[in-house]
Amino acid sequence: MDNNDIIIAPISATQGGSINLIRLSGKGVISKVNSFFSRDILSSKGGRFYYGQLKNNDDIIDDVIVYIFKAPHSYTGEDVVEISCHGNFFITEEIINLFLDHDCRLADPGEFSKRAFLNSKMDLVQAEAVADIISANSKRAVKNSINQLHGYLSGEINRLKRQLVDLASLVELEIDFSEEDIEIIPYDKIIDALKDILIQTEGLLVSYETSKSITDKIQVLLLGKPNVGKSSIMNGFINKDRVIVSSTPGTTRDHIHEDIILNDTFIRLIDSAGIREQAREIEKEGVQKSRVLAKESDIILFILDGSQKLDQEDRRIIELVEALGNKLILVLNKNDITRNKETYAEINIKFPGIPVVDISAKTKNNMDALRKELIKKISLSTDQNINIITNARHYHLLKNFKEQVTITIKSAEQRMGPEYLAIDLRSAIDILGTLTGAVTSDEILNNIFSNFCIGK
Amino acid sequence: MKKYDVIIIGGGHAGIEAANITATMELSTALITLDKSKIGLMSCNPAIGGLAKGQLVREIDALGGVMGKIIDQAGIHFKMLNTSKGPAVQSPRAQADRSLYARVAQKVLNRPDRLDIIEGMVSGLLIISGRAEGVVLAEGQNIYGRAVILTAGTFLNGIIHVGLNQLSAGRAGDLPAKGLSETLAGNGFRLGRLKTGTPPRIHRDSINYTVMEEQLPDEKPQPFSYSTYRIEQKQISCFITYTNEHTHAILRQGFDASPMFTGRIKGVGPRYCPSIEDKIDRFADKNRHQLFLEPEGYFNKEVYVNGFSTSLPAHIQERAIRTVKGLEQCKIVRLGYAVEYDFFPPDQLYATLETKPVANLYFAGQINGTSGYEEAAAQGLLAGINAALKLRDEPAFILKRSEAYIGVLIDDLINKIHEEPYRMFTSRAEFRLLLRQDNADLRLMEKGRALGVVDDRAYEKFQKRKAQIASLKSKELEKKVSMEEFNRFYEGKSTPIKQNHTVEKLLKRPEVSLKDLLHLLKREGYEQSAIMDVEFGIKYKGYLDRQSALMEKFVKTESLLIPPEIDFKNIRALSAEAREKLDLLKPRSLGQASRISGVTPSDISVLLVYIDKYKKMGVSRGTAATE
Known part of the structure; x- marks a missing residue:
């Protein structure tokens, strides 16, 4: 509930512009930014902007424009600095991380607005609106963070948390139930367990640093019957856009995918072809797999042969994607041959309001229109700012966590009493708790009661 | 017809504290009980204190309560627990002579100037336009009062189970209280059902102590009360023995006739105090369970078999207990039993323990779903203080989680949904290092004095202790200890120093004690309790600072009061779950709201x-408690 520490978050819209805007607000923010900026802004009167380089030690992160607003003449009513940097995911994230490493924290959803309200920058009528913004943003952020946490990272963090809760329970057991006939855990065992947790944490940090979080890719599925031109379209994207990982179709994979960056967003293009080819014997299984992929994907490019009448196979896929209208882009390929009127008409009736692009993968005709449509869809289906925030949040929390585990190990090695170790462990658990939900003392007691026979 | 200021229903540990404190606060008080001679009876095990509970007793004492004073006069086996650990988690415990305890309690309540003790059964409450105005006795008589404190323990619709037999009772040998639950349900109170149990009591002369482990009392018993100078009673031993596979086999034969396993008992029992049948059922791989034999007094022939709580049929209890080492020939004097009783889920209370549905009505003790004498006494004390303050038109007395275990207790009670009887544990207190049994006076006595409930003698003693601590901090810590003397004294025990150092600096070494340094400096006259306090503050400064920082943050959100006018149901921006929980629990502060699960x-x-x-908008920021 600290209300004047420095908070930071990207504030510009997500539609992959060439500029990204990051806002910092709070007491001492100007001198904070000053220490990483190539120019002296300490004496700035506010309401000015400065061009210069943002630097971490001697490494230049980016050429930026820094806007200075002095309290109370700012959005939040506090001192505010806004940094305009190049609209690139990595740069934005690096700048935010730089400040997070130096006593700033990520703004909570709606926190700039909340501060604005608390500093009387808004009138009473706006109070409810602010509350709604907070609630809506946080729902989005929570959803996003749940999405990210779904899968690998979530499993890992929950596992770390469980191990710590077990350790905390053992320590509390020694304090609150020392009169019971119960074996007390030796400190060396605790230290071993903590070291193990430390190694796991380091592993997570390394994987974050190398992959920049694999979870925030936008998954784009290319769906359509064989030979409708999926791989040509895929190649069309690959040749133009930056490929990160290239996979060759092989017997071990059940689908072909390529990772590209389109407009600063990670995209995983999936060619559903692999599915069918692998499951040729069992047709049903192939359809089932497509169904799952379609559901998991953020965007579906449904590719039809616009020069032909729709056939049985097209109709089967139509059935499959009918309910997924909001992530659909319809692609009518082969407009270089002819446009089949019946097909065009039927598609328009079947999918009202869904974007349709007709292209020729062969001649590259209209491929740019398809790319634009895809970018539009991407910006609707994701909020990159939130991705940056959640990524940075996870990374920083893990770093803090690692530090706290190290402190805890030291306490245990110095043979601090269980009541002190309990405080260290609680601090570590609380850090993870901000990611996975708080751990209460009840949870620890429950863990004790279910694992130990307590009670004389 | 006489009208009292405060009427207290029940003469258990909550009732005693409530009655004593309202009388001390100069209000005319009536305590109504079924049987005068049973005031202060220990219905469960004959012990006061224990881990976390000992802290509660010390706090009660610092706030003018009587539990500590009574046990100091009735304790027959004092023991400080967790002495191998630091001061923050040490707790005093004492076995009591049951009849002596009740006698002392009754003597304490003998203050005819302000306190009437009335025998009778309360069958209803007088509630006039949402305010408690008195009680109705079963005989039909009305007793009027401006506030009513209900401390009915396990007596509300109590049912006792032994095997498949059951009878209505509040405690073995006593009638239950009927009618009250129904009156209250009619006034909008929600009821729940809980269960607790006791072990059999066995005859002292039928026990073979020679084959058991003896647990000796502390050589130097430490009193609970800050007013007690010294423990005078003779101290006696307790004994420890164990069940075995044979015991478990016999107990299992009784499972078919267990009121718990057959679903006869609907109430939920505490997991931290399970019956022996529960233990062998849930922890089948454990081949023995510890039993703690507690004498019930110097002359009392009964011995309490702690750890053998059971509601299995009589013949199973008897056969099983005789398989235990040292109990082969034992005679059961009273059977173990389970008791089921009504409680009122405590989210229906304000932090003052006044009920939300009925003004000037307070609930304290086991009817709020707690277990334990100490938890009950703490609530009785706070309910009494707050009833008195309300009648005097003074602001409520609410302790924060950062100030006292009592604060943790009441905050947990009113803000959590409870599924089993609530017992205090040190792990429930976020600020455990700050809430020690040895500093309860430093934390609370000034507050008690302001309320007018701490007498001059106790207060003077406290002032002296405070002055000593201040003098240690200001005068002694900066003094330099000579290198030669230090190295000579700590030879082989601490790394030699190469120059003179201050007391404060040397104290950072784990092996160095303030007591010894003061001795080296030839400084005398400091009491051990003051020395300990100062030493702890220096040795664990890092942790204490961390807790203090947390505490400051905590206090800040705690002081952000939520205006009672807020209608949570209509705030769309809240999540559905938060709307529902906040509306049910109606927190008074932002801090309280933040501890509600789902918010x-x-x-x-x-x-x-x-x-x-x-x-x-300039709306009043009144508190909900006095609404």
Whole structure:
């Protein structure tokens, strides 16, 4: 509930512009930014902007424009600095991380607005609106963070948390139930367990640093019957856009995918072809797999042969994607041959309001229109700012966590009493708790009661 | 017809504290009990204190309560627990002579100037336009009072189970209280059902102590009360023995006739105090369970078999207990039993323990779903203080989680949904290092004095202790200890120093004690308790600072009061779950709201905006407690 520490978050819209805007607000923010900026802004009167380089030690992160607003003449009513940097995911994230490493924290959803309200920058009528913004943003952020946490990272963090809760329970057991006939855990065992947790944490940090979080890719599925031109379209994207990982179709994979960056967003293009080819014997299984992929994907490019009448196979896929209208882009390929009127008409009736692009993968005709449509869809289906925030949040929390585990190990090695170790462990658990939900003392007691026979 | 200021229903540990404190606060008080001679009876095990509970007793004492004073005169086996650990988690415990305890309690309550003790069964409450105005006795008589404190323990619709037999009773040998639950349900109170149990009591002369482990009392018994100078009673031993596979086999034969396993008992029992049948059922791989034999007094022939709580049929209890080492020939004097009783889920209370549905009615003790004498006494004390303050038109007395275990207790009670009887554990206190049994006076006595409940003698003693601590901190810590003397004294025990160092610096070494340094400096006259306090503050400064920082943050959110006018149901921005829980629990502060499960940080931000909105609109920020 600290209300004047420095908070930071990207504030510009997500539609992959060439500029990204990051806002910092709070007491001492100007001198904070000053220490990483190539120019002296300490004496700035506010309401000015400065061009210069943002630097971490001697490494230049980016050429930026820094806007200075002095309290109370700012959005939040506090001192505010806004940094305009190049609209690139990595740069934005690096700048935010730089400040997070130096006593700033990520703004909570709606926190700039909340501060604005608390500093009387808004009138009473706006109070409810602010509350709604907070609630809506946080729902989005929570959803996003749940999405990210779904899968690998979530499993890992929950596992770390469980191990710590077990350790905390053992320590509390020694304090609150020392009169019971119960074996007390030796400190060396605790230290071993903590070291193990430390190694796991380091592993997570390394994987974050190398992959920049694999979870925030936008998954784009290319769906359509064989030979409708999926791989040509895929190649069309690959040749133009930056490929990160290239996979060759092989017997071990059940689908072909390529990772590209389109407009600063990670995209995983999936060619559903692999599915069918692998499951040729069992047709049903192939359809089932497509169904799952379609559901998991953020965007579906449904590719039809616009020069032909729709056939049985097209109709089967139509059935499959009918309910997924909001992530659909319809692609009518082969407009270089002819446009089949019946097909065009039927598609328009079947999918009202869904974007349709007709292209020729062969001649590259209209491929740019398809790319634009895809970018539009991407910006609707994701909020990159939130991705940056959640990524940075996870990374920083893990770093803090690692530090706290190290402190805890030291306490245990110095043979601090269980009541002190309990405080260290609680601090570590609380850090993870901000990611996975708080751990209460009840949870620890429950863990004790279910694992130990307590009670004389 | 006489009208009392405060009427207390029940003469258990909550009732005693409530009655004593309202009388001390100069209010005319009536305590109504079924049987005068049973005031202060220990219905469960004959012990006061224990881990976390000992802290509660010390706090009660610092606030003018009597539990500590009574046990100091009735204790027959004092023991400080967790002495191998630091002061923050040490707790005093004492076995009591049951009849002596009740006698002392009755003597303490003998203050005819302000306190009438009335025998009778309360069958209803007088509630006039939502306010408690007195009670109705079963005989039909009305007793009028301006406030009523209900401390009915396990007596509300109590049912005792032994095997498949059951009878209505509040405690073995006593009638249950009927009618009250129904009156209250009619006034909008929700009821729940809980269960607890006791072990059999066995005859002292039928026990073979020679084959058991003896647990000796502390050589130097430490009193609970800050007013007690010294423990005078003779101290006697307790004994420890164990069940075995044979015992378990016999107990299992009785499972078919267990009121618990057959579903006869509907109430939920505490997991931290399970019956022996529960233990062998849930922890089948454990081949023995510890039993703690507690004497019930110097002359009392009964011995309490702690750890053998059971509601299995009589013949099973008898056969099983005789397989235990040292109990082969034992005679059961009283059977173990389970008791089921009504309780009122405590979210129906304000932090003052006044009920939300009925004004000037207070609930304290086991009827709020707690277990334990100490938890009950703490609530009785706070209910009494707050009833008195309300009648005097003075602000409520509410302790924070950061100030006292009592604060933790009441905050947990009113803000959590409870599924089993609530017992205090040190792990429930976030600020455990700060809430020690040895500093309860430093934390609370000034407050007690302001309330007018701490007498001159106790207060003078406290002032002296405070002065000693201040003098240690200001005068002694900066003194330099000579290198030669230090190295000579700590030879082989601590790394030699190469120059003179201050006391404060040397104290950072784990092996160095303030007592010894004062000895080296030839400084005398300091009491050990003051020395300990100062030493602890220096040795664990890092941790204490961390807890203090947390505490400051905590106090800040705690002081952000939620205007009672706020209608949580209509704040759309709150999550559905938060709306529902906040509306049910009606927290008074932002801090309280944040501890309700299901209320997220974003809900708290939303509330903050609303609090501010009300503040700016100039709406009163009155507290809900006095509504």
